[in-house]
Amino acid sequence: MKTTLKLERLMHKLKRIFQLGEQVLLVEFDMSISTEDLNVLLHYKIQLEDKYKNKNVEITNTYTCLSIRFKNANEFNLNTEKQLIKSFIECISLNENNSKFSPSVYHIPVCYKEEFAPDLAFLAGQLQLEQEEIIRLHSQATYTVYFIGFLPGFPYLGGLNEKLHFPRKNTPRLKIPKGSVGIGGQQTGIYPSSSPGGWQLIGNCPLEIFDVRRKTPSLFQAGDQIQFKVVDKKEHKEIQTQVEAGIYHIKSTTHD
Amino acid sequence: MIKVLHPGLHTTFQDIGRFGVAQYAIPQSGVMDEYAAKLANLLLQNKANYPVLEISLFGPKLLFEKETELVCTGLKAKIQLNSVEVPINEVLAVKKGDVLHIQQVSEGNYVYLACNGGFISDVVFNSRSFYEGITPQEKVEKQDELAMSNSYQLARASTEKHAQLKFQKEQYKNDILEVFEGPEFHCLSQVQQDKLLNAKFHLSKNYNRMAFQIEEIFSNQLESIITSPVIPGTVQLTPDGKLIVLMKDAQITGGYPRVLQLGRKAISLLAQKRQNEAIQFQKLKI
Numbered sequence: 001m002k003t004t005l006k007l008e009r010l011m012h013k014l015k016r017i018f019q020l021g022e023q024v025l026l027v028e029f030d031m032s033i034s035t036e037d038l039n040v041l042l043h044y045k046i047q048l049e050d051k052y053k054n055k056n057v058e059i060t061n062t063y064t065c066l067s068i069r070f071k072n073a074n075e076f077n078l079n080t081e082k083q084l085i086k087s088f089i090e091c092i093s094l095n096e097n098n099s100k101f102s103p104s105v106y107h108i109p110v111c112y113k114e115e116f117a118p119d120l121a122f123l124a125g126q127l128q129l130e131q132e133e134i135i136r137l138h139s140q141a142t143y144t145v146y147f148i149g150f151l152p153g154f155p156y157l158g159g160l161n162e163k164l165h166f167p168r169k170n171t172p173r174l175k176i177p178k179g180s181v182g183i184g185g186q187q188t189g190i191y192p193s194s195s196p197g198g199w200q201l202i203g204n205c206p207l208e209i210f211d212v213r214r215k216t217p218s219l220f221q222a223g224d225q226i227q228f229k230v231v232d233k234k235e236h237k238e239i240q241t242q243v244e245a246g247i248y249h250i251k252s253t254t255h256d
Numbered sequence: 257m258i259k260v261l262h263p264g265l266h267t268t269f270q271d272i273g274r275f276g277v278a279q280y281a282i283p284q285s286g287v288m289d290e291y292a293a294k295l296a297n298l299l300l301q302n303k304a305n306y307p308v309l310e311i312s313l314f315g316p317k318l319l320f321e322k323e324t325e326l327v328c329t330g331l332k333a334k335i336q337l338n339s340v341e342v343p344i345n346e347v348l349a350v351k352k353g354d355v356l357h358i359q360q361v362s363e364g365n366y367v368y369l370a371c372n373g374g375f376i377s378d379v380v381f382n383s384r385s386f387y388e389g390i391t392p393q394e395k396v397e398k399q400d401e402l403a404m405s406n407s408y409q410l411a412r413a414s415t416e417k418h419a420q421l422k423f424q425k426e427q428y429k430n431d432i433l434e435v436f437e438g439p440e441f442h443c444l445s446q447v448q449q450d451k452l453l454n455a456k457f458h459l460s461k462n463y464n465r466m467a468f469q470i471e472e473i474f475s476n477q478l479e480s481i482i483t484s485p486v487i488p489g490t491v492q493l494t495p496d497g498k499l500i501v502l503m504k505d506a507q508i509t510g511g512y513p514r515v516l517q518l519g520r521k522a523i524s525l526l527a528q529k530r531q532n533e534a535i536q537f538q539k540l541k542i
Contacts (some may be wrong), residue, residue, distance in 0.1 A: 018439050021489055021517045026439060033482065060278045060485065062509055067485035071275050148281040149483060149509035152389060156483065193389050210280070212380060212390055218280040 013040065014089055017082045023073040025082060027089070031064040033158060035144045041066065042223045047092050048085070061222055062147050063156075103144075105225040107251040108190075108205055110139065110181050111236035116204035123166060123183070123200050134202065137161045139228040143188065145220045153192035153210025153218040157226065160188045172198035179204045181228070192218075203228075206240040207250065219250070257321040258371075258402040264316035264358065267396040268386035269377050270504075271307040277381045278508045284488055285385035286504050288465060288527035289330075289366050290520060291427075296329040296370035298421055299347055306374035307384040309396070311367045315358025316396060320350045324404055329423055330367035331528060334359040345423040364428065364528035365463075373405035387505060431456075433522040435537045438491060440513035443478055452515060453537055457499065461531045465505040468526055470535075473497035478513040486510040489518035491537075501526060 015028040027044075031037035045066055049059050056071035068085070070076050112120065112135045124131045143159040150156075160183065168184045173196065176182070180191045182199030191197065192210035205228075209219050220226070231239065242248035270293065273286025287293035287310060294304045309316070315333070327347045328335055335342050336357045342348055344367070350356065361367050377384045380391050388394040396402070441449065452474065462469040474497045485508065486492070492500045492512035501518060502510075503526075516537055518526065529535060 019436070020439065020485070020514075021436060021487060022520055024485075024487055026485060028439075056275070058276050058278060060508070062484050063482050065484055067278070069275070069278070069487075147509070148279060150281060150507060152280055152282045154281055210389075216280075217277075217282070221279065 013037075014086065017085055019078055019082070020067075023070050025068045025070075025078060025085065027066040027068065027085060029064050029066075033063050033146070035158065037064070038144065038146055038158075038223065044089055044092060045222075048088070051088060060147070062149065103223040103225050104252045104254050105142065105227060106220065107227050107229050107253075108207065109231040109235065109239055110203040110205050110228045111231050111233060112138075112203040113233050113236075115233075116180070116236075117202045119182075119200040120202045123202065127163065127166060129163065134164060135230060137164055138183075138188065138202065139230050141227075143226040143228075145222055145224040145226065147222045148218050148220065151192060151195055151210075152212075153220075155189060155209070155218075155220045155224075155226070157188050160186055164188070166200055168198035169200065170198075172196050176201065177204065179206060179209070181205055204236065206231075206236050206243060207248070208243055258404065259319040259321060260316060260396055260398055260400040260402065261319055261355070262317035262357075263396045263398050263400070264311055265314040266312045267316045268310050268394070269307050269375060269391075269396075270310045270385045271383055272305045273385050273504060274381050274383045281508050282381065282390060283387060283505050283508060285383065285387045285390075285465075287366075287368065287385075288504055289364075289368070289524045291524045292329045292366065292423070292528075293368045293370075295345075295421065295423055296327050296368040297374075299327045299329070299345075300325060300370055300372045302370060302372065302374055306370065307377060309369040309375070309402075311358055311361065311369060312365055313361050315361065315367060317355065317357040318402075320354045320356065321352060322404070323349070323351050325349050325372040326356070326369060328358060328367050328369050330361060331364035331425060331428055332362045333367045334362055365530060366527060371404050376403040376405055428525060428528050430525065431534045431536055432538045433526055433535050434519045434540045435491070435516040435522060436519065436540055438514035438516045439484070440478065440481060440493075441515050443513060444476065444515060448474075448476060453539055456534050456536050459529050459531055459533050459535065463503075463531070465503055467503055467506060468501045468529070470499040470501070471532075472499070474499055478515075480511050481513055483509050483511045484514070486514060487517075489520070489523045490514050491516035491518065503527065 013029045015030045018026045020026050045061050058069045060067050120131050141159050143157040146156045165186050166183055176191050176197040178194045180201050181203040182201045184199040190205050190209050270287040273284040293308050296308050297304050297306045328344050333344050386394050458471045460469045460471040488504050490502045493515045494512050
């Protein structure tokens with residue numbers, strides 16, 4: 001019974017396939033921003049990556065869309081590919097109803113102390129919550145990485161407790177320090193490098209979220225899950241030192 | 257080696273950019289004017305995708321520490337070799353100790369400098385294109401030593417020079433940018449669609465490697481979209497009516513409606529347009 005329901009859900013989600021310029025096909029789905037739909041989207045993504053293996057085709061996702069970029073677009077007829085992808089996706093829907101995707105849950109240290117949290121007191125006043133309560137709510141949730149966008153390595157995270165939703169600053173800061181953890185609207189995120197930005201800053205993460213020297217430069221990938229672990233200033237400093245020395249191991253667990 | 261005596265306003269290494277790293281939100285980057293950059297390489301019988309120096313407005317002053325052949329391509333520029341004016345778009349032989357000074361890009365925005373055999377610089381994710389936080393440098397600095405490949409034969413370009421290869425400047429006199437519909441084009445009313453494709457627009461003073469912004473305000477009632485993919489050439493329309501054409505260093509996602517998409521040729525053409533220059537969008541069929 002459960003299986004049948006899932007099949008029906010999968011079958012009607014393709015909205016359209018749109019050609020963007022000479023090189024890119026956008027595969028758009030009728031989906032909501034939910035971890036359930038994200039898993040379906042990533043399931044399609046993995047299947048398509050397999051289909052286009054070794055063909056110089058790059059596939060990325062956002063909330064409800066897959067972007068397929070053909071490096072050598074002149075070797076393909078994108079109109080034909082559109083039809084093929086449509087049939088292919090319908091086929092996946094009929095044949096497979098279990099996502100093979102197994103995300104990791106990363107335990108990410110965050111220090112919420114004042115020097116890293118210039119907006120925590122302000123936010124507490126505005127939201128009428130104790131600062132400790134904000135920290136508790138923020139570090140209790142499990143967040144899902146929907147995709148990496150905006151800045152190299154910047155994870156778009158879903159799952160912020162509704163009590164913590166709060167608009168961005170009207171005037172963005174010119175420089176937000178690397179590792180800053182902030183709230184912007186319904187989202188929370190970590191700045192992988194220092195940059196201008198309008199988010200309300202409530203903490204700092206000592207890890208290298210993005211490191212161009214790594215083979216996989218971004219610490220997170222779409223579908224990963226994150227939990228924030230509260231650390232004090234001393235631990236923050238220690239972790240930073242270990243990260244710099246290359247001896248810090250990020251704690252993670254994998255779901256089956 | 258080439259010693260940088262003066263770096264110029266904003267000089268970078270660029271090639272055809274990056275592929276396969278959008279999943280980390282790393283921009284494509286690469287040369288703004290693909291046509292001019294490619295021609296620079298072809299004139300020297302380099303491979304078309306060799307890295308070149310992308311030079312904007314005020315160019316660098318370079319001391320050559322070994323002989324080579326080079327070419328600067330672009331619309332028009334004031335270039336001196338050992339204080340003597342030399343032509344753009346022509347192969348030049350330089351000797352050890354020569355000083356090349358690209359004083360000013362006088363038409364268009366970018367001039368490309370290629371040397372015979374190509375440059376050697378840091379390769380990050382299969383590309384030498386400079387980008388802040390990705391490559392060790394984001395622009396060429398004073399005192400930098402730029403390395404050139406040894407794998408070239410000086411005689412080659414002079415004896416086998418392609419007579420038919422010529423910089424086609426006329427194509428830049430065109431103000432028509434060939435575009436495709438963007439994913440949210442259909443959300444505009446018929447009247448707005450017609451207006452977007454028939455009106456003359458002008459470039460604002462805000463243009464750089466990330467985006468070129470249009471001066472005219474295009475009033476609209478489109479709502480923001482959920483963050484979605486964008487690529488170089490995507491034309492975004494903001495709620496307050498700004499039309500923003502994304503260029504090579506653009507982010508990989510955006511939240512504004514994507515009304516049009518420039519084709520590759522149109523990106524090269526737009527890259528050389530300056531403030532107040534007119535442009536008009538003309539639809540291509542896919």
